Structures are given as structure tokens and as C-alpha cells.
Amino acid sequence: MLRLRPFGPNDIPAVAAVVKESLRENYPATIYLDIHKWWRDGFMIAELDGQIVGFIAGVNNAPQNARILMLAVQPSHRKRGIGSALMDAFLQQCALRAMRTVELEVRMSNANAINFYKRYGFQIAGTLPKFYTDGEDGYKMMRHL
Numbered sequence: 001m002l003r004l005r006p007f008g009p010n011d012i013p014a015v016a017a018v019v020k021e022s023l024r025e026n027y028p029a030t031i032y033l034d035i036h037k038w039w040r041d042g043f044m045i046a047e048l049d050g051q052i053v054g055f056i057a058g059v060n061n062a063p064q065n066a067r068i069l070m071l072a073v074q075p076s077h078r079k080r081g082i083g084s085a086l087m088d089a090f091l092q093q094c095a096l097r098a099m100r101t102v103e104l105e106v107r108m109s110n111a112n113a114i115n116f117y118k119r120y121g122f123q124i125a126g127t128l129p130k131f132y133t134d135g136e137d138g139y140k141m142m143r144h145l
């Protein structure tokens with residue numbers, strides 16, 4: 001059974017494993033603690049039968065604006081609605097906080113995620129040349145609440 005719950009510091013090893021496999025990034029553990037401190041309700045875990053299979057992490061980076069920093073679901077568990085469940089829960093937290101806009105960045109090559117975000121009403125709001133450390137360009141996407 002799928003369960004969404006708030007992130008806690010004990011989740012760091014499992015979240016870091018999802019980040020490594022699904023986002024191909026290796027962040028220091030402190031980054032997760034910092035995001036968590038910034039906005040606790042914006043960092044949510046998806047658990048399937050007690051196993052962490054995905055998460056979403058966002059911050060309230062400007063007045064009435066949320067920014068999604070990371071969203072990932074383990075490859076073996078995709079296309080089953082888990083990413084949507086995480087996004088729905090995140091948007092609900094944004095509404096509770098009276099956010100007016102939500103923004104995010106995505107690699108231009110990540111057509112899968114771009115489609116996913118478009119389905120959620122995000123639109124491309126600009127391009128971000130060489131945004132990623134490997135030199136790839138990104139899109140800034142945004143939606144109103």
C-alpha cells in the first residue's frame with residue numbers, strides 16, 4: 001500500500017539512494033537537512049510496503065512562491081501514479097500556505113518529466129543555459145495555483 005508521509009532525518013540514506021539512481025546526483029547529507037529545516041511540509045516521502053520508493057522536496061523561496069527542488073520515483077515503480085500522488089500532496093501544501101506560484105527546473109532532454117509537469121499545468125517560462133553541472137541547458141517551468 002502506498003503511504004505518503006513527511007521526511008525525517010532517518011530517511012537520508014534511502015532518499016540519497018533514490019537521488020543517486022533517479023537523479024544521478026550525489027549530495028552531502030546536510031543538503032537534505034537544510035531543505036527539511038527550510039520547509040518541513042514541503043519534503044514528502046512515498047513509501048510502498050514500508051520501502052521508500054520516491055520523494056518530493058520543495059522550498060518556499062520567495063513570498064507566495066514555492067520551488068520544487070527534487071522529485072523522483074525509483075525506476076521500477078514509475079507509471080503507477082506515485083509521482084502524481086507526491087505532486088498532488090505538494091500542491092496541497094502550497095495551497096495551505098497560500099502560495100500563488102510554483103516553479104521548478106528541468107533538463108531539456110528530460111521529455112518524460114516535462115510531459116509530466118505539463119499535465120500538471122506547468123508551462124515553460126524560460127530557458128536556463130548550462131544550468132546543470134554537466135553543461136546541459138534547462139527549462140524553468142512555472143504554474144499558478
Ligand SMILES: CC(C)(COP(=O)(O)OP(=O)(O)OC[C@H]1O[C@@H](n2cnc3c(N)ncnc32)[C@H](O)[C@@H]1OP(=O)(O)O)[C@@H](O)C(=O)NCCC(=O)NCCS
Pocket residue numbers: 022023071072073074077078079080081082083084085105106107110112113115116117119
Ligand atoms: C517524473 C517522475 C517523478 C514521474 O513519476 P511517476 O511515478 O512515473 O509518475 P506517475 O506514475 O504519476 O505519472 C507518470 C505517467 O504515467 C502515467 N500513469 C500513471 N499511472 C498509470 C497507470 N496505472 N498505468 C499507466 N500509466 C500510468 C501518467 O498518466 C503519467 O503520464 P505523463 O507523464 O505522460 O503525464 C519519474 O518519471 C522520475 O522519477 N523520473 C526521473 C527523475 C526526474 O526526472 N525527476 C524530475 C526532475 S526535474
